[in-house]
Amino acid sequence: MHRLTVALLAAVDAAxxxxxxxxxxxxxxxxxxxxxxxGDADWSALWPASAKVWQLGHTVPLHVTLPGEYLAxxxxxxxxxxxxxxxxxxxxxxxxxxxAARSGMRASQADAWMTGVLVSSTVFGVLAILIAFSSRNAVxxxxxxxxxxxxxxxxxxxxxxxxxxxxxGEAGAGFVARARNRVExxxxxxxxxxxxxxxxxAVVVVGLLGVGAAAxxxxxxxxxxxxxxxxxxxxxxxxxxxxxxxxxxxxxxTFVVWAVSFVAGPGFALGVGTSVSPASTTVGVIPGIxxxxxxxxxxxxxWLLLALLPVALGAFAGWIARSRLVAASGPxxxxxxxxxxxxxxxxxxxxxxxxxxxxxxxxxxxGALGPGALAEVGPEPGPLALAVGLEVTVGAGILLLxxxxxxxxxxxxxxxxTPDSSAADTQEITPIALDRGADAAPVD
Numbered sequence: 240m241h242r243l244t245v246a247l248l249a250a251v252d253a254a255x256x257x258x259x260x261x262x263x264x265x266x267x268x269x270x271x272x273x274x275x276x277x278g279d280a281d282w283s284a285l286w287p288a289s290a291k292v293w294q295l296g297h298t299v300p301l302h303v304t305l306p307g308e309y310l311a312x313x314x315x316x317x318x319x320x321x322x323x324x325x326x327x328x329x330x331x332x333x334x335x336x337x338x339a340a341r342s343g344m345r346a347s348q349a350d351a352w353m354t355g356v357l358v359s360s361t362v363f364g365v366l367a368i369l370i371a372f373s374s375r376n377a378v379x380x381x382x383x384x385x386x387x388x389x390x391x392x393x394x395x396x397x398x399x400x401x402x403x404x405x406x407x408g409e410a411g412a413g414f415v416a417r418a419r420n421r422v423e424x425x426x427x428x429x430x431x432x433x434x435x436x437x438x439x440x441a442v443v444v445v446g447l448l449g450v451g452a453a454a455x456x457x458x459x460x461x462x463x464x465x466x467x468x469x470x471x472x473x474x475x476x477x478x479x480x481x482x483x484x485x486x487x488x489x490x491x492x493t494f495v496v497w498a499v500s501f502v503a504g505p506g507f508a509l510g511v512g513t514s515v516s517p518a519s520t521t522v523g524v525i526p527g528i529x530x531x532x533x534x535x536x537x538x539x540x541x542w543l544l545l546a547l548l549p550v551a552l553g554a555f556a557g558w559i560a561r562s563r564l565v566a567a568s569g570p571x572x573x574x575x576x577x578x579x580x581x582x583x584x585x586x587x588x589x590x591x592x593x594x595x596x597x598x599x600x601x602x603x604x605x606g607a608l609g610p611g612a613l614a615e616v617g618p619e620p621g622p623l624a625l626a627v628g629l630e631v632t633v634g635a636g637i638l639l640l641x642x643x644x645x646x647x648x649x650x651x652x653x654x655x656x657t658p659d660s661s662a663a664d665t666q667e668i669t670p671i672a673l674d675r676g677a678d679a680a681p682v683d
Contacts, residue, residue, distance in 0.1 A: 245351040249359035252342035256394065257366045259338075260296070260331050264289045267485055274478055290374030294381060295324065296331025296489065297367075297390040298603055301379040324379070325606030326616050328489035329496070332393055332603065339363075339394040343401030347410065352402035360395035367391055404437070428581030431563055435585050439556035440592030443631055446552040447597065451499035454545075455491070458498070458533040465532030473527060487530045493617070494530065496604035499597070500618035502545045503626045507605075508619075509534065510612040517542035523612060549627055553589070553634025560585050561638050579640075586632065586639045594628030 268289050272282065295301055301324040339359070346355020364387060371386035406415035423430045459466065470480060497507045506516025509531070513522045520538045525531050564582070598620035605617025 242351045242354050245346055245349045245355050246358040248349075249342060249346055249355040250362045252338065252345075253359040253362035253394065254366065256335050256338040256342075257363060257370075260334055261289060261293055261370075263331075264292045264296075267482065268292075271478065271482060284376070287374040287376040287379075290370050291376075291379045291381075292328075293331060293370065294374075294386055294390070296328045297335065297393055298325075298327045298332060299381050299386050299389050300325035300606070301381060303379050304377065306378070322610035323607040323614065324609070326490075326608045327493065327603060327606065328486070329492035329603060330489045333492050335390070335393050336397045339396075339398040340401035343398035343403075344405045346398075347402040347405035350410075352406055356395065356398045356402050359398055360391060363394040364391035407434070426578070426581075428564060428567075428578050429584075431567060432581055432585050432588070435560040435563060436588030436592060439560050439585070439589035439635065440596065442556045442559060443549075443552045443589065443593040443627075444596045446555070447499050447503075447549065447593075447627070448495060450502055450548050450552075451495040451497075454498040454502055455494050455533075458535075459530070462533040466529045469527055469529040469532050473529070483529065487528070490530075493604045496600045497618060500601060500623045503549050503597070503623060503630065504543075504546050505618060505622035505626050507617050508615050511615045512612070517545060526608070526613065546626075546630060549630035550634040553593070553631035553636075554638050555634075556589050556631070557586065557635035557638030560589070560635070582639045586635045589635050590628045590632040593631045594624040597627040598624035 265285070268285060272285055291301055302321070303324050304321045342359050343352065343356055346352045346359075349355070367387045367390040371381065371383055403415060406413060407419050410416040410419075422433055470483075473479070473483070475483065500507050501516060504517060506514055506518075506520075509515060509522050509525060514520065515522060515534055517538060520535055522534065522536065525534065561582075564585075601618040601620040601623045605615075605619070607614045608616045
C-alpha cells in the first residue's frame with residue numbers, strides 16, 4: 240500500500256480514537272445539561288467539563304479549585320477549596336490503547352508501520368493540544384505539557400508495540416525482520432527466547448486482568464445489598480442514578496486493577512493510612528460511592544490462597560514456553576540434556592515483563608480522589624510488581640527449569656558403527672568356470 244494512503248488512514252484512526260472518546264462523554268453530559276439544568280444550563284461549561292473528564296481518563300491530573308459560593312452552599316471548610324484529582328477512569332484510556340494497537344497492526348500489514356505510527360501519534364497529539372487549549376477553566380486546571388504528553392503516550396506506545404509485534408511475526412523485510420532472522424539463526428533454545436518471553440508475559444498479564452475482572456464481579460454480586468443501600472442513601476433521582484452508574488462503569492477497569500493487586504497480595508489503599516488486602520483490612524470512612532460497598536471490611540486467612548492464581552498463570556506461561564522448546568529441540572539422544580541457559584532467561588524474562596506490566600497498571604490505577612485522606616487511593620506499583628514477579632517466577636520456573644521427563648523416543652541410543660558390509664551383500668556373484676577336465680563331476 241502507498242505510504243500516503245497509510246498516512247491518511249493512520250490519521251483517520253487517531254481522529255476516530257479521540258472523537259469517539261469525547262462523544263461518549265459529551266452524550267450523557269448533554270442529557271444532564273438538558274434535563275438536569277433545563278433553562279438555567281450554562282452551555283459554555285459543557286465542553287470544558289467533557290474535555291476535563293477525557294483528560295482525566297487519559298491519566299492527566301486535574302487541579303481542582305472550588306469556588307467560595309459552592310463551598311458555602313455545601314458546607315465545606317477551607318481545606319476542601321483546592322485539591323488534586325488524579326485517579327483516572329481507565330475505561331477511556333483502555334479504549335485508546337486498544338484502538339492504537341489495532342492501528343499499528345494495520346500499518347504493519349500495509350508495509351509502512353513507521354509511517355503509520357508516527358502520523359497517527361502526531362495527529363493524536365495535535366488533537367490533545369486543541370483539547371487542552373480549548374477547555375481551560377478556573378475550576379479544573381491542568382499542566383499543558385501533561386495534557387498533551389500523557390494522552391499522546393497512551394496512543395503512541397501501544398501503536399508502536401502492535402506494529403513491532405506484527406512486524407516480528409509477519410514481515411519479510413525491514414530492520415525488525417532482519418533482527419528476527421538474526422535471532423532465529425541462534426541455537427534452538429535462544430532462537431525462540433524473545434518470542435516466548437513476549438508470549439508468556441502477555442499470557443500472564445491477560446490472565447491477571449481476567450482474574451481481576453472475575454474477582455470484581457464476584458465482589459459486586461456478593462455485596463449487592465450494600466451497593467443498593469448506598470444508592471438509596473444518596474437520595475438521587477433517576478437522572479442522578481444514571482450519571483453515577485455511568486461514572487462507576489468508567490472506573491470499572493480501575494477497580495479491576497485494584498482486584499488484581501488484592502489477589503496478588505499487596506492489596507490497595509482507600510485513603511491515607513488504610514489498607515485492603517487478604518492479610519489485613521484497615522479502612523476509615525469509605526466515600527459514599529455505591530460500588531465501594533463491595534470492598535470487604537474484614538479479612539480472612541483463606542483469601543491468602545488467592546496468591547496461587549498468579550502462580551498458576553506463571554505455570555501456564557511456562558508450560559507454553561516449555562512445549563515450544565521441546566517441539567523445537569526434538570528427542571534427546573542417550574546421555575544428552577537440555578541446555579539450561581535459555582530456559583533461565585525465558586523464565587526471568589516472563590517474570591520481569593509481568594512485574595513491569597503490573598507496576599504500570601498499578602501506577603495508572605492509583606492517585607488522588609479528593610482532599611485530605613483521599614489523596615492516596617489505589618495500589619502501590621512497587622509492592623505489586625514484586626509480588627507478581629515472585630509468584631510468576633515460581634510458577635514459570637516449575638515448568639521451565641524442572642528436568643525434562645524422558646520418553647522412549649529420548650532413550651534411543653544412536654546405532655553403533657559397524658563395518659560396511661552392504662556393498663558386499665549387494666554385489667553380484669559371478670560364477671567362475673573351473674576347468675576340471677572331462678571327467679569332472681558336476682557341481683551341485
